[in-house]
Amino acid sequence: MAILIVFFGVSILNKLNTIEQQLTGTKKITLEKKQNEFDDSLLREEVRQLLLEGKKIKAVKRVRERTGISLVEAKQYVDQFEL
Structure with missing residues (x-):
């Protein structure tokens, strides 16, 4: 058994x-x-603009809203635009 x-x-x-x-x-x-x-070119431009304004957190939030990806993935996406 x-x-x-x-x-x-x-x-x-x-x-x-x-x-x-x-x-x-x-x-x-x-x-x-x-x-x-999503339209990658529009999002890229928006992320670049937010980064120029010093609004990295808002850029990450916008990426998450537009794509539905996780916080970590959105941060990695935004990080690739930083100088």
Whole structure:
């Protein structure tokens, strides 16, 4: 009986791991799609202007609003425009 419980437990953990890997892949695809949906040139210009005005936090916020990406990803996006 205990062997069956252990077997089913391991089986469930394997299935959960597979599902987690699939969700991670789906999340990456969704993020790439979101990044491609917005007009990159307009956003770039807006980010550059906000950085010239010393408004880095507002630039990061604007990127997040327009793209739906995470805070870390938005900050990395803005950082590439800094001199």
